[in-house]
Amino acid sequence: MGRIPCCEKENVKRGQWTPEEDNKLASYIAQHGTRNWRLIPKNAVLSQLYMYFMFPYCISPVEAFVSSLDGSCRILWSRGRFEELVCTAYFDRRPPPVVPRSRCQPPPLKPLGATFRCGKSCRLRWTNYLRPDLKHGQFSDAEEHIIVKFHSVLGNRWSLIAAQLPGRTDNDVKNYWNTKLKKKLSGMGIDPVTHKPFSHLMAEITTTLNPPQVSHLAEAALGCFKDEMLHLLTKKRVDLNQINFSSPNPNHNPNNFNQTVDNEAGKMKLDNGNGIMKLWDMGNGFSYGSSSSSFGNDERNEGSASPAVAAWRGHGGIRTSVAETAAAGEEERRKLKGEVMEQEEIGSEGGRGDGMMMMMRRQHDQHQQHAFNVDNDLWDLQADDLINHMV
């Protein structure tokens, strides 16, 4: 049995939200909180049907407006036509009793089709746009780096990543990743899926497979990045062969490499309370360093923007096929998930309760509690009732 929709499809208003709708939704939530999204569109008076309920004798919105001598109504005009009558007089109390159908006049204007926003739409609008604690505008470099770092560990778990960025929503992060960061990494020669350099993957593939197999593997492992892979395979094969594998540059030893990265100017450091996570070159794009942090180990972070480093590591013995790499990544994520859960269980008892995840989660919970503590007295009008006694 399929799940019933949250609202009737044909009566739901879609598309861009108007400033007026935003105002109504925001003011309603400020007053009543977000306890029940399904009730919000009705109670936020997002439908002109309420006019017929509150002013059943009026045959036009203008008449209803005139009748509301207390100023409880106002009429909204848009593009020269009546859009909606907003009534506020009965907002916080029960509506007036329903008058007998025989005494009601038919509506003077045809309803403008869909007039309700569905509760889900309200929730999305609120969480992704209207929430007062949201940060709008460009992502900073620091935010960008956090996204990349956490994506390398968490994958497409946008809500978890967004939790590291106060004021950003999962939708923001997802959009930013899909439109900017993915291309940026790809342009830098880094596979956005595995967070490894294409050159590294190329080295693995060329070492382990015959040429006829390369195309298939690239397609399976890299999906839309197949073209880039094939491009690299044809362009870089000679370069790889020219590398002197027998005496790798000491600076490219994984440990030395970390040291080098760490000492360079302009590097960003993040302290997660469990050691330093040193990451990206602020000036020339990303570089990846291995780390002893809870989110990093040598396997995951062995990627480097330098083909030489990748090739040298490849020479040390290709331990992983692409499939194994993916499996390792999944294992990594499982470990991290377990770690996060562990931190949550530790709670206030100490341990690593100062982790970023922990703090963010706690703040989130506090916010939620506050939002749901508002004492509401909602009146839930049924649209069907309104229509029935009107027609």
Add this chain to the structure above:
DNA sequence: AACGGGTGCAACCGCGAATCC
């Protein structure tokens, strides 16, 4: 000026998990 392709972002959809009754 008109057109078309690319881009960015808001909004929607469908599913699974959580909660309610």
Add this chain to the structure above:
DNA sequence: GGGATTCGCGGTTGCACCCGT
């Protein structure tokens, strides 16, 4: 306990805007 309902998440779509031709 189980069905009904709500919520949250990730993937996808639609559309406005920009820019080059």
